[in-house]
Amino acid sequence: QLQLQESGPGLVKASETLSLTCSVSGDSITRSNYWAWIRQPPGKGLEWIGSVFHSGNTYYNLSLKSRLNISADTSRNLLSLKLNSVTAADTALYYCARHHGNYVRENWFDPWGQGVMVTVSS
Amino acid sequence: QSVLTQPPSVSGAPGQRVTISCTGSSSNIGARYDVHWYQQLPGTAPKVLIYGTTNRPSGVPDRFSGSKSDTSASLAITGLQAEDEADYYCQSYDSSLTAWVFGGGTKLTVL
Numbered sequence: 001q002l003q004l005q006e007s008g009p010g011l012v013k014a015s016e017t018l019s020l021t022c023s024v025s026g027d028s029i030t031r032s033n034y035w036a037w038i039r040q041p042p043g044k045g046l047e048w049i050g051s052v053f054h055s056g057n058t059y060y061n062l063s064l065k066s067r068l069n070i071s072a073d074t075s076r077n078l079l080s081l082k083l084n085s086v087t088a089a090d091t092a093l094y095y096c097a098r099h100h101g102n103y104v105r106e107n108w109f110d111p112w113g114q115g116v117m118v119t120v121s122s
Numbered sequence: 123q124s125v126l127t128q129p130p131s132v133s134g135a136p137g138q139r140v141t142i143s144c145t146g147s148s149s150n151i152g153a154r155y156d157v158h159w160y161q162q163l164p165g166t167a168p169k170v171l172i173y174g175t176t177n178r179p180s181g182v183p184d185r186f187s188g189s190k191s192d193t194s195a196s197l198a199i200t201g202l203q204a205e206d207e208a209d210y211y212c213q214s215y216d217s218s219l220t221a222w223v224f225g226g227g228t229k230l231t232v233l
Contacts, residue, residue, distance in 0.1 A: 045124060045227040046168065046211055061221055095167055105215040107222070108158035112167040
């Protein structure tokens with residue numbers, strides 16, 4: 001059974017870099033799927049951050065693109081997210097999820113990890 | 123401001139039928155991209171409820187159904203149960219933004 005587990009520091013100082021990993025178990029990330037990062041600020045809705053294919057091809061949310069780097073480590077079967085110059089607006093629950101479906105633009109996200117809360121402190 | 127617009131809240135009594143709307147534009151739902159729905163129970167990660175606009179994953183009761191027309195989509199829940207109380211999100215793809223986009227979410231309260 002495919003499982004995703006996010007990890008990383010729960011507290012990041014403003015202006016520094018937020019770094020998270022998503023460990024994937026039960027399947028290889030080299031299968032023909034994209035993998036996504038999605039976040040949810042406290043009490044608010046979901047925001048797609050970006051997606052990566054095992055080859056390294058990425059799609060980024062244009063509003064975050066200048067600060068964002070998402071990668072896939074096929075040797076360790078994990079995904080990474082780095083978001084630099086963080087502010088309080090980046091405080092959120094961060095999820096990783098697998099893209100699902102035949103055509104990437106028609107994809108939905110399933111399954112999701114349990115999420116990791118990241119707070120940006122001033 | 124979300125690209126897909128949902129009502130912040132809906133409510134209904136047990137056994138009733140409720141619908142949740144998801145309004146988009148010509149660059150997402152109107153461009154015939156599929157709409158997907160997620161249920162997020164308190165303190166848990168979202169779970170797909172409807173995919174490909176009308177399809178239910180195995181294990182999802184047939185009380186949940188999805189539909190789409192022009193630039194809008196809807197999630198219908200019949201025979202409302204207390205366990206349905208959750209947040210619901212629609213999701214699609216937007217070609218102008220080249221991004222997967224979500225609605226702002228709708229909180230369903232079972233009275």
